[in-house]
Amino acid sequence: MSAIVIDKVEKTYANGTRAVHGISLNIEPGQFTVILGPSGAGKSTLLRMMNGLETPSAGSVTINGTLLERKTLRQVRRTVGMVFQQFNLVGRLNVMTNVLTGRLAYRSWLGSVLHLFRDKDLVIGHEALARVGLTDKAWVRADQLSGGQQQRVGIARALAQKPRVILADEPVASLDPLASEEVLDLLKGICQNDGISVVANLHQVEYSRRYADRIIGINAGRVVFDGPPDALTDEVVEALYRRPTSPEEKSHEPAALALAHA
Amino acid sequence: MALETTNLPPLPPKPRNLFPLWASAIVGLAWMMGVQLDISPKTLIYGWEDILEYFSRYSSPDFSQAPGYVVLMLQTMAMGLWGTVLAFVLGFFLAPFAARNLSPNAWTYNLAREALNFMRAMPDVLLALVLISAGLGLGPQAGALALGIHTAGFLGKFFAESLERVDKGSYEALDAVGAGFSQKLMYAGWPSILREMSGYTLYILDRNIRTAAVLGLVGAGGIGIALYDTLRMFNYSQSAALLIVLVITIMVLDRMSNFIRSKLQ
Numbered sequence: 136m137s138a139i140v141i142d143k144v145e146k147t148y149a150n151g152t153r154a155v156h157g158i159s160l161n162i163e164p165g166q167f168t169v170i171l172g173p174s175g176a177g178k179s180t181l182l183r184m185m186n187g188l189e190t191p192s193a194g195s196v197t198i199n200g201t202l203l204e205r206k207t208l209r210q211v212r213r214t215v216g217m218v219f220q221q222f223n224l225v226g227r228l229n230v231m232t233n234v235l236t237g238r239l240a241y242r243s244w245l246g247s248v249l250h251l252f253r254d255k256d257l258v259i260g261h262e263a264l265a266r267v268g269l270t271d272k273a274w275v276r277a278d279q280l281s282g283g284q285q286q287r288v289g290i291a292r293a294l295a296q297k298p299r300v301i302l303a304d305e306p307v308a309s310l311d312p313l314a315s316e317e318v319l320d321l322l323k324g325i326c327q328n329d330g331i332s333v334v335a336n337l338h339q340v341e342y343s344r345r346y347a348d349r350i351i352g353i354n355a356g357r358v359v360f361d362g363p364p365d366a367l368t369d370e371v372v373e374a375l376y377r378r379p380t381s382p383e384e385k386s387h388e389p390a391a392l393a394l395a396h397a
Numbered sequence: 398m399a400l401e402t403t404n405l406p407p408l409p410p411k412p413r414n415l416f417p418l419w420a421s422a423i424v425g426l427a428w429m430m431g432v433q434l435d436i437s438p439k440t441l442i443y444g445w446e447d448i449l450e451y452f453s454r455y456s457s458p459d460f461s462q463a464p465g466y467v468v469l470m471l472q473t474m475a476m477g478l479w480g481t482v483l484a485f486v487l488g489f490f491l492a493p494f495a496a497r498n499l500s501p502n503a504w505t506y507n508l509a510r511e512a513l514n515f516m517r518a519m520p521d522v523l524l525a526l527v528l529i530s531a532g533l534g535l536g537p538q539a540g541a542l543a544l545g546i547h548t549a550g551f552l553g554k555f556f557a558e559s560l561e562r563v564d565k566g567s568y569e570a571l572d573a574v575g576a577g578f579s580q581k582l583m584y585a586g587w588p589s590i591l592r593e594m595s596g597y598t599l600y601i602l603d604r605n606i607r608t609a610a611v612l613g614l615v616g617a618g619g620i621g622i623a624l625y626d627t628l629r630m631f632n633y634s635q636s637a638a639l640l641i642v643l644v645i646t647i648m649v650l651d652r653m654s655n656f657i658r659s660k661l662q
Contacts, residue, residue, distance in 0.1 A: 186573055212575035223566035227588045236584050240575030248583050289570075296574055 136200055137161040138300055138332040139185055144194035146180050146356075154180040156356040157194070164299070167326045168334045169347035171367075173376050177356040178336040182304050185334065186215045199299055213240040216293025216331075218322075220305035222285040226278030230269065230288050233277050234260045237295030256295075263291040267321060283314025290321055301325065303335035307342070319346050340372050458641055459634035466620065466642045473619030474646070476537040477606030480544025484605075485598055487516075487545065488552030493582050495557035498568065501578065513557070517550030525612045537609075540617030544605045555597045559590040592661050599654040606650060610643055 139162035146155040154177040162168055170178045183189040184196055187208050196203040198211050216237070224233045238256045239247055252260070264270045267287035272280060277288060286306060293301050303322060307315035319335075323346050326333040337343050343350050344364045352360030352367070352375045360371050430436075460466075494500050494509035524543035533539040560582075567585040576584065587594070613621015620643060627635040 188569060188573060209575045209577070212573060215573075217570070217573035219566060219570060221564075221566050223564075223570035225567050225585050225588055227591060228584070232584070236571060236576065236580075237574050239571070239577075239580045239584065242580075244577050244579040247580055250583070292570070292574070 138164040138199060140197040142195045144184060144191045144196060146184065146189060147192045154356055158358055160351065162332060162334055164332050165326065165330045166332055166348045167323055167346055168349045168351065169343040170334065170336045170351050170353055171340065171343045171375065172338065172353035174338060176353045178353050179304055181353065182302050182334065182336050185302055186212050186217060209240060213296060214299050216296045216298035216301040218289045218293055218301060218303040218306045220308045222289045224277040224285055224288055226276065228277060229274050230277055231260055231273045233288055234263050234291045234295050237292040259295050263294040266294055267291045282310050283317055286310060286318050287321065298331060300332045300334065303333060305336050308338070454633040455637040457634050458637035460638050463638065466639055469620040469623050470642050470646055472537055473609045473613065473621065474606050476540045476609040476612070476617065476619055477544065477602060479541040480548065480605045480609070481598065481602040483541065483545025484548040484552045484601060487549035488556050491553040492556030492560060493586065495553060496560040498561055499581065499586065513550045513553040516546050517554065519547055521547035521608055522612065522615055525617050526615050529616055535616045535618065537618040540609055540612040543612065544608060548601050548605055552597060552601055556594060559593045560586050563589045595661055596658050599658060603650055603654055607647060
């Protein structure tokens with residue numbers, strides 16, 4: 136069974152922007168899938184539809200056999216971890232509490248409202264922190280950490296969910312090269328050793344070639360490439376990143392030229 | 398008119414500069430205020446002498462009953478404190494529903510906002526009078542309740558606006574793990590605004606203690622009622638002593654709340 140089944144999904148925003156044009160995809164379990172494409176291609180929208188942060192205008196998303204809809208939302212999200220470009224930690228809370236928020240969907244609101252966690256959850260949080268190598272920072276405030284460390288806390292939070300899928304939305308776009316590789320190595324290791332499917336949005340071709348089992352190229356809301364990293368030739372990359380020439384830009388040129396000659 | 402810039406690509410249309418308009422509007426309003434309130438330089442100068450003469454009557458404060466004043470001041474402070482506690486509790490529970498990005502639906506959002514608007518719109522002096530005549534009787538209970546209801550409107554609105562300003566990503570991360578409404582509040586909302594919250598609450602406490610002194614004038618007890626009595630009997634020396642107690646208390650409170658706020662940073 137596919138981990139994620141995306142069926143003819145479309146997304147048109149209220150302002151009329153069409154971000155995704157009828158995409159169908161099956162994401163296989165245990166794979167490191169990279170969605171590659173220029174900024175504004177609709178990668179983020181596509182990824183965010185996989186855990187209901189965006190609702191598709193048409194089509195459906197099924198995660199591990201459960202159709203994503205209003206009443207299954209919480210149940211599905213519980214087993215889908217998400218890693219964000221801006222980490223999205225709560226800076227004033229300590230690292231451990233940030234990691235333990237990954238357990239919240241398993242607890243009732245009354246059982247969690249006082250920030251008290253069961254020993255079982257603490258063990259899970261401890262394991263997750265050890266996995267990302269930050270046990271010594273457990274009681275430090277999250278906003279005291281470097282960007283790379285914060286992203287690792289973000290990954291630990293996803294791990295604490297005991298997820299079957301981790302979605303990573305531009306996980307390294309705000310990090311320097313060294314921290315980027317640390318984070319991607321970590322995600323790759325989690326994918327290979329723990330059998331968790333990882334779907335990551337990236338805009339760097341190099342990283343995609345190095346880490347992906349499968350690359351899905353997206354441009355202007357459509358799938359323009361789907362295959363293993365070897366098949367991603369330079370020509371394909373060039374086509375993927377080619378800008379759609381907008382009529383607006385063209386129309387400016389003659390005017391600018393006319394002025395230059397005036 | 399062939400300026401150098403003709404070779405450059407044209408700039409986008411220039412945005413309108415509204416600064417002169419605003420500046421003249423402010424000057425115009427100031428002038429209208431002068432006309433409406435009938436303020437002329439003459440009245441200001443002659444009035445000044447009268448004011449000075451009146452204030453000279455307060456020049457010899459009489460502290461013979463100082464212990465009593467301190468008890469009255471404590472009563473006023475208690476009125477302000479319990480009013481603030483009530484306001485905090487009401488604001489804490491109403492604010493999440495009055496925050497656009499957290500409220501479960503448009504109904505709860507509008508309902509919570511209107512409730513806060515209503516509380517804010519009811520002047521606390523009026524509320525105290527209503528509560529006194531509605532059966533609570535003369536005394537600080539009515540005052541505390543009135544302050545609580547009125548300032549809950551402020552605290553609720555402040556909290557709601559702070560909750561709306563919290564980084565969208567923090568809420569989104571909680572959504573993504575499948576957390577519910579109260580969990581989002583307890584793990585993203587409130588922790589992120591802790592400092593602003595305590596700042597607003599300390600400000601409201603400060604304000605409520607000052608207002609509690611005024612509420613005394615309508616029969617809600619405390620130092621206000623004593624001030625009212627001494628003023629009514631033209632007992633300027635005792636009034637002066639009461640005012641000094643009040644002013645010193647407020648200065649100490651201000652220092653204390655500044656200190657606490659700086660510790661919270």
